[in-house]
Amino acid sequence: xxxxxxxxxxxxxxxxxxxxxxxxxxxxxxxxxxxxxxxxxxxxxxxxxxxxxxxxxxxxxxxxxxxxxxxxxxxxxxxxxxxxxxxxxxxxxxxxxxxxxxxxxxxxxxxxxxxxxxxxxxxxxxxxxxxxxxxxxxxxxxxxxxxxxxxxxxxxxxxxxxxxxxxxxxxxxxxxxxxxxxxxxxxxxxxxxxxxxxxxxxxxxxxxxxxxxxxxxxxxxxxxxxxxxxxxxxxxxxxxxxxxxxxxxxxxxxxxxxxxxxxxxxxxxxxxxxxxxxxxxxxxxxxxxxxxxxxxxxxxxxxxxxxxxxxxxxxxxxxxxxxxxxxxxxxxxxxxxxxxxxxxxxxxxxxxxxxxxxxxxxxxxxxxxxxxxxxxxxxxxxxxxxxxxxxxxxxxxxxxxx
Amino acid sequence: xxxxxxxxxxxxxxxxxxxxxxxxxxxxxxxxxxxxxxxxxxxxxxxxxxxxxxxxxxxxxxxxxxxxxxxxxxxxxxxxxxxxxxxxxxxxxxxxxxxxxxxxxxxxxxxxxxxxxxxxxxxxxxxxxxxxxxxxxxxxxxxxxxxxxxxxxxxxxxxxxxxxxxxxxxxxxxxxxxxxxxxxxxxxxxxxxxxxxxxxxxxxxxxxxxxxxxxxxxxxxxxxxxxxxxxxxxxxxxxxxxxxxxxxxxxxxxxxxxxxx
Numbered sequence: 258x259x260x261x262x263x264x265x266x267x268x269x270x271x272x273x274x275x276x277x278x279x280x281x282x283x284x285x286x287x288x289x290x291x292x293x294x295x296x297x298x299x300x301x302x303x304x305x306x307x308x309x310x311x312x313x314x315x316x317x318x319x320x321x322x323x324x325x326x327x328x329x330x331x332x333x334x335x336x337x338x339x340x341x342x343x344x345x346x347x348x349x350x351x352x353x354x355x356x357x358x359x360x361x362x363x364x365x366x367x368x369x370x371x372x373x374x375x376x377x378x379x380x381x382x383x384x385x386x387x388x389x390x391x392x393x394x395x396x397x398x399x400x401x402x403x404x405x406x407x408x409x410x411x412x413x414x415x416x417x418x419x420x421x422x423x424x425x426x427x428x429x430x431x432x433x434x435x436x437x438x439x440x441x442x443x444x445x446x447x448x449x450x451x452x453x454x455x456x457x458x459x460x461x462x463x464x465x466x467x468x469x470x471x472x473x474x475x476x477x478x479x480x481x482x483x484x485x486x487x488x489x490x491x492x493x494x495x496x497x498x499x500x501x502x503x504x505x506x507x508x509x510x511x512x513x514x515x516x517x518x519x520x521x522x523x524x525x526x527x528x529x530x531x532x533x534x535x536x537x538x539x540x541x542x543x544x545x546x547x548x549x550x551x552x553x554x555x556x557x558x559x560x561x562x563x564x565x566x567x568x569x570x571x572x573x574x575x576x577x578x579x580x581x582x583x584x585x586x587x588x589x590x591x592x593x594x595x596x597x598x599x600x601x602x603x604x605x606x607x608x609x610x611x612x613x614x615x616x617x618x619x620x621x622x623x624x625x626x627x628x629x630x631x632x633x634x635x636x637x638x639x640x641x642x643x644x645x646x647x648x649x650x651x652x653x654x655x656x657x658x659x
Numbered sequence: 660x661x662x663x664x665x666x667x668x669x670x671x672x673x674x675x676x677x678x679x680x681x682x683x684x685x686x687x688x689x690x691x692x693x694x695x696x697x698x699x700x701x702x703x704x705x706x707x708x709x710x711x712x713x714x715x716x717x718x719x720x721x722x723x724x725x726x727x728x729x730x731x732x733x734x735x736x737x738x739x740x741x742x743x744x745x746x747x748x749x750x751x752x753x754x755x756x757x758x759x760x761x762x763x764x765x766x767x768x769x770x771x772x773x774x775x776x777x778x779x780x781x782x783x784x785x786x787x788x789x790x791x792x793x794x795x796x797x798x799x800x801x802x803x804x805x806x807x808x809x810x811x812x813x814x815x816x817x818x819x820x821x822x823x824x825x826x827x828x829x830x831x832x833x834x835x836x837x838x839x840x841x842x843x844x845x846x847x848x849x850x851x852x853x854x855x856x857x858x859x860x861x862x863x864x865x866x867x868x869x870x871x872x873x874x875x876x877x878x879x880x881x882x883x884x885x886x887x888x889x890x891x892x893x894x895x896x897x898x899x900x901x902x903x904x905x906x907x908x909x910x911x912x913x914x915x916x917x918x919x920x
Contacts, residue, residue, distance in 0.1 A: 312822055332825040345823035349841045358837075362828035411829065 261324030263288045263446050264309065264414060264476065268320035271304050271470075273628040278304040279315070280470040286414075286448065291440050293449045293457040296467035302450045305467075306416050309448060310339050333362075338407035343423070344399050346391040351379070352402050353387040369557070381439070397428050404436075415451045421456060433459050441462040454494045458482065464542065466490050484543075492540035497584050498545075500538040510567045511555070511609055514538060517581035522555045522609035540607060542573070545588035548604040555609025559602045560586060565595055575599065576605065685900065690892035697887045708893035718894060721878040727792060728865070728874060729858035732797035736854045739798070740805025745839070747806070748813040749770060766803035772799065774867040781868060789870035796864040801854040808853070812846035813839070845913045852909035857904055 262285040266278065271279040279301045280463045286292050294302035304529045306311040308320060311332035320328045327335055355372055358369045370520055378384050384610040391399055400420060408417055419437075421429050437460045451457055457464050458478040464480065466473040466489070472494075485491035488499065502516035511522045514536050523538050551557050560576035572595025576586045586605065590598075614656075689697050693705035712718055743762055747755065765773065777796045778788075786792050816839065826833040862876040869877055874900065882891055 309827060310822075312825075331830075333828045333830055334823070337826075339823070341819045343817060343819055343825055345817065345819035347820065347823070347838060356823070358829075359827035362833070405821075406827070629910045 259323070261292075261640075262286060264448075265321040266305070266308075266318075266325075267319040269305070269308060269315045269320070271308065271313065272316045277470050280474065282318070282463065282470075283373075284475070286476035287444060288446055291447045291449065291460060291462045293451060293461035293464045294467055295451060295454060295457040295464050296372070296473075297452055297493075300445075300467040301470040302467045302517060303418065304341075304342075304470075306418055306433065306448065306450045308416065310337055310416050311335050330390065336410075336413045337416060338410060338412040338414075339418065340400075340403045340407045340420045342418045342420065344391075344403035344420070346368060346399060346402055348391055351388050351390055352383060352405075354392070355391070355402055356406050356409050359406060363410055373409055376408050381405050396424050397432060400432060403510070404439070408439075408445070413444070414448060415445045419451050419453075421451075421453075426477060429456075436460060440454070455582070458494070466493060468493075485539060487538070488537050496542050496587070497550050498540045498542065500540065500584070502536060502538065504532055504534045504536045506532055512536075517578075517584055519558050519578070519581045524609075540586075542587050542589040543571075543587065544607050546589075546592055547588070547590055547598060547607050548606055551604050552606035557604055558586075559605045560603050560605050564601070565598075567592065567595070578605075591645050666892045684868055686892050687899075688898045689889050690856050690890075690896045695888055697889060697892065706830035708889045709897075711890055712893045718875075718878065721873050721875045724790070724858050724872055725865075725875040726792050728797065729855045732794045732858045733854040734849050735794065735798040736805050737851055738809065740802045741843065741847060743802070743807050744806045744813055745835075746808035748810045749818075762806050766797050768801075770861075770863040774863045777864065778867045781903060787870065788868050789872070792868040792870075793865050793874070796868050797858040797861060800861075800864065801857055803856070804853055805847075805850040809846050812843055816842050831895040849909060849913040852905060852913075859898075859902065866898060874894060 260471060264284075264286040266282050266284045269279050270277065274312050282301070282305065287415075288344065294305055304313060308315050309331060311327070311334075315328065318328075319326055322335065347358065350358065356374050357370050360373055365373070369563050371643070372388075375384075381404060383401055383405060384397070386394060386398060386402075387533040391402065393401065393584045400423075403420065421436075423433055424432060433456060436447075436449075440460075444528065449457075450461065461478055463476065464478055464481050465475045468489050474481055474490045476484075477487075481490060481494050485494065492499065493499050500514075502514040502521065505513040505515050505520070507513065508522065511524060514521050514523070516538070521538060546552070546554070548557075551559075551617060558578045559580060560578045562574055563577055565573035566573040566575075568589075571589050572592050574588045574590060574595055576588065578586060588605065687702065690708055691704045692701045693703040694701075695708070698730070744757075747759055747762070748755075768776075775794070777799075781788065781792050781795075786795075794838070820838050820842070822835050824838045825831070829837060860876065861874075862880065865874040866877050866880070873881060875894075879891055881893060882894075
């Protein structure tokens with residue numbers, strides 16, 4: 258059926274004893290997408306991957322591959338290949354034999370296998386290593402072999418289970434670029450699992466943020482970064498200031514909140530909680546600007562520098578805002594500005610429209626309390642549901658708000 | 660203080676070395692003595708005893724018999740032991756501990772007791788004493804060592820190896836043959852050498868279950884009864900050199916294979 262998505266996860270629930278690893282996960286993946294499942298350990302991302310690979314069976318729900326139900330099919334009968342976290346290269350086989358393993362089992366002829374091996378090894382620049390054993394390769398080379406082996410049988414979907422974890426930082430950045438470019442050149446669908454938000458932002462077309470077996474947010478890296486749907490996403494992706502306050506009302510498109518006596522304006526992602534409800538605003542560190550005089554921006558508070566960290570191209574500045582009961586703010590400014598600010602109070606300004614978002618209070622992690630109890634949770638949930646059903650753009654949110 | 664400790668330690672060490680090796684050295688020396696009696700002083704040396712060993716049809720046939728028993732019992736032990744190890748490792752089922760305990764038990768039972776038990780059971784089953792009975796007893800005795808060695812190796816096989824094979828299209832049997840088995844080869848090699856030496860060396864079971872043809876240890880025992888002579892030392896020295904060479908080679912071989920993978 259032409260209209261079927263490449264992969265459809267239909268109401269997948271997975272329980273291990275009493276723990277729910279995945280809670281009614283429904284998701285479509287289109288052909289050619291680079292989808293990243295992002296979340297802390299134990300959030301269900303690896304379980305999803307293993308269910309797609311056929312190594313685990315869901316307790317409920319179905320897995321559809323090109324419209325075909327493969328839920329109960331063992332891994333060897335699925336047109337899905339995986340790059341394992343430890344690469345799982347076969348130590349007693351050469352690089353060439355490793356790559357040929359899947360082809361052989363597909364029943365391909367000798368010359369055909371040889372041609373495919375050559376093709377894939379040329380593609381990933383492994384020609385020189387064909388006769389080496391995995392033990393004789395470096396980490397980056399092994400990673401490429403693992404990738405070649407998984408790509409060789411031409412799978413419909415490639416699963417990658419944190420395959421960059423074992424590489425050092427420099428190599429990692431390089432391999433990230435490579436992976437992305439390989440994905441583009443092959444036009445394969447990549448399903449990537451990681452707990453590293455930076456990695457996810459760099460490579461993905463689409464990121465699904467998971468927490469406690471549920472989807473927190475599903476969107477492009479930009480959407481997630483600039484318009485986090487929940488406090489969890491705001492905190493997990495990039496660095497941010499979370500400002501806890503109370504909702505005052507709305508002013509046109511903007512939401513007005515009270516932050517320890519300071520009035521702040523911003524944009525809510527979805528739904529407006531009732532007046533007086535606790536609310537959290539997320540302001541990215543790089544959105545804060547320093548001024549000598551009170552700036553004309555929508556938000557302006559006066560702060561005092563309490564600490565500076567030099568980061569090369571920029572400087573992280575810690576501030577306290579005495580007018581807001583000494584609340585803390587953190588800002589990234591360019592190194593020169595950072596050096597010039599001294600002990601004198603400095604004005605901090607940020608835009609009310611684009612610079613910050615406020616999101617209704619986080620609700621799903623009872624073990625991680627914040628804000629006050631008895632808060633209005635409904636808006637966040639409805640926003641969450643709406644977003645899951647149809648991956649809405651920002652424009653759609655305004656319609657919810659009105 | 661430190662120096663004193665070191666001296667004491669090295670004294671203890673060399674005393675231990677002497678304790679282990681002096682009897683062996685004496686035994687080897689006596690094999691070269693040009694006299695019918697074992698004991699000092701050695702006035703002249705000869706190779707006659709050694710040439711005698713290789714000329715003696717009885718000794719040679721006992722040696723061949725022992726080797727044949729060792730090889731056949733090892734093959735059985737390896738097949739059964741590997742199978743049990745694969746069955747037990749990484750799986751939990753009801754009664755696993757009992758199965759494991761029963762598997763290991765034959766290694767712990769004193770040789771004389773298991774030999775008598777085998778003898779009685781063999782008669783009960785109507786099995787004639789002889790090669791078959793000895794092979795059977797040796798195999799049962801050696802299986803636990805195979806199980807333990809293979810299980811230890813199997814426990815270090817990353818689960819992802821099998822999953823990767825399955826992922827690439829291998830059914831469970833192919834995954835075992837192409838991935839698990841090659842991984843186990845060093846352990847199986849090591850266990851085989853160990854079984855060969857255990858079987859070759861065994862006296863009690865071979866004595867109780869043997870027929871008219873003696874294994875090498877049984878032959879030596881029989882020769883001892885008719886009096887000590889340097890001939891026995893010569894036989895023992897040949898056996899010692901062979902087992903030592905095989906043992907050292909096997910040790911190095913398995914270590915190299917373990918390093919490779």
